[in-house]
Amino acid sequence: MNARHVVLMVTCLVVAGLSVVFLVTERDESSWIATVVSALVAVAALGVAVWAVLPSAALxxxxxxxxxxxxxxxxxxxxxxxxxxxxxxxPVEVSETGDADATAGGDAVSGVVVR
Incomplete structure (x- = not known):
């Protein structure tokens, strides 16, 4: 899991946590709705801004x-x-490659070959 995924997960958790806090807080209904919406949008925007700045995983x-x-x-x-x-x-990632046998006089490689 890369940093971008972590930022999105934390942002979602914060938004969910704020939702619960606002649900149990008693406020005038219209003021309460405005507060909830503005807070959730602000946290979501901050999370998306941080996510957008982080580099994406290279293919x-x-x-x-x-x-x-x-x-x-x-x-x-x-x-x-x-x-x-x-x-x-x-980028190339190679793991758990099989055995390479060159005992018959050839050329064998277990890993990466760049030509």
Whole structure:
């Protein structure tokens, strides 16, 4: 969960909490409605403003739980991710890749290959 999600959750909790406080507070009806609406809108606007300022999560590539890869003589095998150098600015997350076997004389990688 990133910071933007946390800000939205906290904002929602504060708005819900203020709603309960205003429900149990005795006020003149019209004044009470105006107070409730203005307070809820102010808290929601503040939360959205903070949320909008925070950077969004960058889109990227996630690879997880790949199988094993075996390279034959002169061959290549990758258990993970193969990407282009042109995509170097794209975030890549690789976890729990399978075994990479190059015992037959090839080239094997368990993880990330950038070409």
């Amino acid at each position: 990227g590539v996630r690879v997880s739980g790949t199988g094993s890869a075996t390279a034959g003589q002169g061959g290549r095998a990758v258990s993970g991710y193969v990407g282009s150098a042109d995509d170097a600015s794209t």
